[in-house]
Amino acid sequence: MSSSLFHTLNISRQDILSRMTDLDVTSNNLANANTAGFKASRSNFQEVLNQQLTEGSLLKSTQLLTAQGGLRDSTSALDWAIQGEGFFSVTLPDGTIGYTRDGQFSLDADQKLVTAGGYPLVWDGEITEGMTNISISSDGNVTAFDETGASVEVGTVQLTRFPNPSGVTSFGENIWLESDISGAAQTDAAGAENFGTIGGYKVEGSNVDLGREMTHIMILQRSFSMSIKAFQQTDVMISQAINLRKA
Numbered sequence: 001m002s003s004s005l006f007h008t009l010n011i012s013r014q015d016i017l018s019r020m021t022d023l024d025v026t027s028n029n030l031a032n033a034n035t036a037g038f039k040a041s042r043s044n045f046q047e048v049l050n051q052q053l054t055e056g057s058l059l060k061s062t063q064l065l066t067a068q069g070g071l072r073d074s075t076s077a078l079d080w081a082i083q084g085e086g087f088f089s090v091t092l093p094d095g096t097i098g099y100t101r102d103g104q105f106s107l108d109a110d111q112k113l114v115t116a117g118g119y120p121l122v123w124d125g126e127i128t129e130g131m132t133n134i135s136i137s138s139d140g141n142v143t144a145f146d147e148t149g150a151s152v153e154v155g156t157v158q159l160t161r162f163p164n165p166s167g168v169t170s171f172g173e174n175i176w177l178e179s180d181i182s183g184a185a186q187t188d189a190a191g192a193e194n195f196g197t198i199g200g201y202k203v204e205g206s207n208v209d210l211g212r213e214m215t216h217i218m219i220l221q222r223s224f225s226m227s228i229k230a231f232q233q234t235d236v237m238i239s240q241a242i243n244l245r246k247a
Contacts, residue, residue, distance in 0.1 A: 005234055005241070021043070030213050032206055034206060037205075039067075043063075065166070066165045070204070081204040082190075082197070082204060088121060088122075098119065098175040099176045100176065115173075119175065133151075138190065142157060159190050162178070163182070163183035163184075164182050
């Protein structure tokens with residue numbers, strides 16, 4: 001029996017599995033179309049060669065798309081958005097540092113600035129009980145009114161960037177982690193060279209392109225259907241060939 005039939009079966013199988021994983025990536029993008037600071041991902045495929053013959057393709061990796069999301073106004077003084085490059089740093093439960101573009105912070109019971117997931121913001125300041133009119137400047141300086149009504153500086157928020165920001169790995173809950181591919185984290189003041197600025201009363205929206213993702217879903221459906229048909233037809237041909245040899 002020609003080995004080309006098994007090659008075709010294997011190619012179809014690889015394509016089915018790759019399309020299923022790609023569908024997961026696209027579905028995750030669509031599910032987070034309204035998530036503040038969310039960055040979409042895309043699938044990267046690699047052609048597989050065997051004995052100088054094309055043997056289909058594999059989903060090699062997923063890549064973070066770091067394009068700026070749109071900014072919208074907010075009524076909360078603790079909604080901060082990054083305009084340009086950079087991430088907010090947060091402390092994870094195991095003590096490691098995670099990074100996020102979601103600047104919708106709030107104060108917890110201990111007066112700590114935390115994300116929606118409860119992860120504390122890494123910064124050098126403190127907001128004590130009774131402070132009001134909290135604001136942040138474009139370079140990250142945070143001020144507030146104390147109990148006497150005087151304006152005081154309460155700390156500074158710095159930003160972190162990576163040589164290759166699309167190489168960070170996902171922790172979940174809109175948090176990203178440093179990796180060998182991203183390069184070492186670099187922290188500096190907002191507005192410094194190669195760093196973005198911070199806007200108060202602003203929320204950065206998701207950078208998901210709904211039109212692109214919906215189009216990709218339709219392409220995936222057709223590709224998946226074709227791969228299933230190729231797999232089924234090849235399986236039928238192999239079964240017929242086996243039965244002919246038995247006859």
